[in-house]
Amino acid sequence: MTRLPWPALAATALIAVLAILAPWLGLPNPVTMDVPHRLAGPSAAHWLGQDEFGRDVLTRLIWGARVSLSVAVSAAALACLIGTALGITGGYLRGIAEILTLRSIDVLLCFPPLLLALLVVTLLGPGATTLIPVLALVYLPGFTRVAxxxxxxxxxxxxxxxxxxxxxxxxxxxxxxxxxxxxxPVLVQFSLAMAAAVVLESGLSFLGLGVVPPAPSWGLMIGAARATMAQAPLLLLWPCLALTLTVLVMNALCDGLRDAVDPHPTYRPAARRLLDAIAPGLLPTPKAVLDLAHLTVEIDTPAGPIHPVRDVSLQVFPGETLAIVGESGSGKSVTSLAITGLLPGAAHVTEGAAFLDGTDLLRLPEESLRKLRGDKIAMVFQDPGSSLNPVHRIGAQIAEAIRAHRPLSDKAARAEAIALLRRVGLPDPDSRARAYPHELSGGQRQRVMIAIAIANHPSLLIADEPTTALDVTIQAQILELLSDLKRERGLALLFITHALPVVAEIADRVAVMYAGEIVETGPTAEVFLAPHHPYTAALLRSAPDEEGPPPVGIPGIVPPPTALPPGCTFAPRCPRAIPECTAAPPALRSAGAGRLTRCIRWNA
Amino acid sequence: MITTEHLGKSFPIGGLFNRHALHAVRDVSITVGRGETLGLVGESGSGKSTVGRLMLGLLPATTGRVLFEGQDLAAARPAQMRTLRRRLQLVFQDPYASLDPRRTIGAQIADALVIHKLVSPSFRPARVAALLDQVGLAPDHAARYPHQFSGGQRQRIGIARALASGPDFLVADEPVSALDVSVQAQVLALLAGLRAELGLAMLFISHDLPVVRHLADRVAVMYLGRIMEEGPVKAVFATPRHPYTQALLSAAPSLHPERRRARTLLQGDPPSPANPPSGCVFRTRCPIAAPACASTIPALAGLTHRVACIRV
Incomplete structure (x- = not known):
């Protein structure tokens, strides 16, 4: 509510004050003629020159603003008031109210607006007082429909x-x-209607159906100047300039007001910076399919850069499932987006390397990365509904995914698509390949997404919350399918989830993330049995399990990346914190075979 | 306190020429006593949310009726309904969509006080502050907008708004499924505490079985609009009798996969509620279905632990 659009407000106020104070500005009379000096150019006495009857153009422009603007503003306000009221009652009450309001407005919409205006003006006679209801009528349907x-x-x-x-x-x-x-939206519509009303008023006056001469109006001025365009082209410029400026100012004002009444803060994304040319400094571990080393992601915000992912290192080996588990804001999804090069514009990698079979994904040009996605790296997302194109048959979508990376004939690709659908357990794949996404259930759509993901025999499959949107019996089916595929094809599976029981079911190893850092990694069974980090322990206690004691929450909230606590990020919520915990950020330290923890007190 | 008798709800679907009914809820008879929590579990499309809306009188029942302290909701006059509104409240699933983004949370919590003229205007801020305190938020949060809060805090605000009118019966429609697990436990503890403190009757709708296990006294399992099994939480979870309940319990991922009961993985997807199977609605996915299942609609039979299956 604090960010009012001051420049636009000031400009509008200036125009309004000029128009309102016109009689007291000491201007010459706008209708006093001075025929000997007709069409005279700008001078000290007449800053903008004189028109075809020798009248002062500046005076007529300001007096014209009075007429043009009062007509436009009252017409738009009237239309806004009535139209919005009709739209809201019709839309909220439905039934008979909807028929009365919306359908009658639809009838009005059938007439071309200019024709409608011409008709009414012809019937009622020209003049400013007729113009207001006429213009209001013209812009009424717009408000009703928007509301x-x-x-x-x-x-x-x-x-x-x-x-x-x-x-x-x-x-x-x-x-x-x-x-x-x-x-x-109503405010935006108001700015459009007001601007359009100024123009239409000018148009109607130009046609002789609006404001009656000799009273000044911008439309009349444009009409008159047209006749003398050859002798005094400047006369045409002034009213047009006034019209354009007013419309622009009004648009800016309404846009600004719309943003000002919205309590949400607006962020402008910063331009994407080039990847920092830091030497990777590390050689890839030979065996790992994915070797992510010291990944740090930065996002530019108005308040300065934040780091939603800091120094994240992990490896995924063939035929292995690594689960990244964490709550919202832990950085688990940002990590996967960084690996696949799909970070939003405001975010960029500042440090680290991600070797996929020896190639550093983070330093690959976008074009080569695009070729890798869907080929060597495949992805499955949470919402299978929005990841499939609704207007193409699923068989064709899978075939397209195959042909994007492999030179196959259309027929061969389709045959392979059907084989894939059979593999992922879609019933009756021959005929279901011809189905559209909306004809499938959520679980079936996720099977199709998995079919697309494995179509080109990827070495790494990233699954970001793939079962979160599914029912529990369907989730069990999908988890079963994913672990079968992993075994059968030697896939490296990077599984991102917030659900600990799902991790326990599917993952060989787990990486627990908190506030942008990995706090603990190790074999899933060992980590869940004897966690070495207090956050992992607290998370396990908070997960409801059928057997066992009732869940216990973790007090407080995950610190936002804008306000990270000093030292260990979990210390403020940690039951075991000691003063040393807040002194310096703890490093990941080895805690037994294959296990790492970011806690200085893990064995205390 | 609140009882449903053979409650049914159908929605018209289809166009002008092939109009037919989608039976979202059929023949649901359940009771929630004072201070008691009934867990209502089921997968998407099972009709569990519709049951919640019917019990609040937000949707009119097609068949059967809802009795609140013996009074039929459908027969209540508008003035009576206004009073009932105050006593029947709802906590929504989505903590983001359920709060008006344009108004401060204090104003939204105070709505119930204004609408039902519960406290005089000068005492409203104090009452709002007390409600915020009750759900574990600071009183000075009242002047903030919803987007300034985290998901868990928003759900606390939603609970404070539902409590503002002093309800007797609360429907909680998946109140924690949109929350992080550590926050889930906080909100569940808050609901359990409030229930004990205020003697609330609660219908707790959820797809998450372990959550229901810890919060509810009794549980009803729904599938395709019908109740399959109903009984005390301990009995249903320890000895599920309906094959659907058994499958549901075994499908839920567990923190201890090695200790989990043998998994009966259900094949296929639930049929469309617009075109349910004849007889028992579960028979198409049931591992123990018999020919008789196609012809008989099994009744919910039993005393405290009721099951709708002819094969048990």
Missing amino acids: YAGVLTARSQDYVEAMRVLGAGSGRIMLRTILPNIGG
């Missing part, structure tokens, strides 16, 4: 239902809950 569309989205939101649960009446919900939430 209606907004309400249809807002009314199904939980917070609207929450008001109904509380017993709030319809009027209260429409005014207090829905109106503020559709305010943004």
Whole structure:
């Protein structure tokens, strides 16, 4: 609420003040003629020159603003008020109210707006007072439709239902809950309508159907200047310039207001910087499919750079599943995006290397990386619904994925697609290959995504929360399928999840992440049986298990990357913290065979 | 306290010419007593959320009825319904969608006080502060907007809003499934504490069996709109009798895979609720289905531990 658009506000105020104060500015009378000096150029007495009757152009411009703007603003405001009210009642109450409001507005929309305006003006006669209702009528449908569309989205939101649960009446919900939430689009529509109304008013006046001469208006001025364009081209420039500037200022104002009434902060993403040319300094471990070393990711924010992933090193070996487990904000997904080169624009890798079979992915040009994705590295995401193209048959989508990386004939690719669908356990693959994504259930769509992922025999499969959106009986099927594929094809599987029981089921090794760092790694069974880091222990205690004691939460919240505590990031929530913990950030230290922990007290 | 009798809900689907009914909920008879928590578990499309909405009177029942302290919700007059609204509340699943992004959380918590004229305007800030304190938030948070809070904190705000009107019956619709596991446990502990403190009756809707195991007194298992098994939590989890409950329990991943019971992996997907199988709705995926299952709709039979299966 604090970031008001001051420049636009000031410009609007200046225009408004000029228009309102026109009679008291000591300007010459806008209708006083001075025929001998007609079409005179700019001079000290007449800054912008004189028009075809010798009248002062600056005066007429300012007096014209009075007429043009008052007509446009009142018309847009009237249309906004009535249109939004109609749209909200129609959209919220539905039924008969919807027919009365929306359908009658639809009828109005059938008329071309200019024709409608011309018709009414012809019937009622020209003049500023007729123009206001005419223009309001023209812009009414726009407001109604925008408000209606907004309400249809807002009314199904939980917070609207929450008001109904509380017993709030319809009027209260429409005014207090829905109106503020559709305010943004309505404001944008207001700026468009106001700008368009200035133009249309000018147009109608130009046609002789708006403001009646000799009263000044921008439209009339443009019309008159057109006649003398050859002798005095500047006369055409001034009203057009005034019109354009006013419209721009109004658009800027409404955009600014829309942002100002939105309580969410807006972030501007910084331009992507080139990867820092730091020498990797490390040789890849020969055996690992993926060897990620000292990965650090930086995101530029208005408050300065933050590091959602710091110094993350891990290896995945063939035929092995490594699970990265962590809560939201732990950096587990950012890690996988960095490996695949899919980080959003504001984020970039500042340090580290990611060797895939000896190639450093982080220093690969985008083009080569693109060729690797879907080929040697494959990905499966959480939401199978949005990862598939809704307008193509699934068989064709798999065939396309194959042909993008291998020179196969269309027929061979399709045959392979069907074989893949059979492998991932889709029932009746020959006919299901012709199905569209919406004809499949969530579990079946995830099977299709897995088929696409394994289509080109990847060496690394990254699965980011692949079963989170699925039901528990379907999740069991998908986990079974993934571990079968891993065994059968010697895949290296990097499995990212927040669910500890899923880790226990599928992962050979686990890396626990907290606030952007790995705090513990090791073989899953050993880590879960005897965790060496207090965070792992606390996380295990908080996971509800069927047997065993009721879950115990971890007090406090994960520190945001903007405000990391000094020393160990878990110390403020740690039951075992001692003063030394906050002195310096602890390093990952070896804690038995194949195990690492980032805790100075692990064996204390 | 709140009882449903043969509750059913169907939604019309299809176009002008092939209009038919989707039976989201069929023949659901359950009871939640004062201070008691009934866990309602099932997979997506099982109709568990619809049961919650029906029990709050947010949706009208197609068949059967909901009795709150003996009063039929469908027969309540608007004035009576307003009073009932105050006593029946809902905690939503999505802590992001359920709060109005444009208003401060204090104003949203105070809505119930304003609508039902519960406290005079001058005492409202104090009441809001007390509610925030009750759910473990600081009173000065009232002036902030929802986006300034984490998911767990938002869910606490949602709970404070539901408690503001002083309800007797609370429907919690997957209240922790959108939260991180360490935060989940905090919110579950909060719900359990409030239930004990306020004597709330609660319908706890969840797909997460271990969570229900720790919070609920009794549990009802739904599949395709029908209750398959219902009984005390301990009995249902220790000795599940319905083949669907058995499969559901064995499918849930466990922290101790080596100790888990033998897995009965269900084949295929649940059928569409628009076109459910005849007889027992589970028979198409059931490992012990017999021909008779296609012709008989099994009734929920038993005293405290009820099962709807002709094969047990």
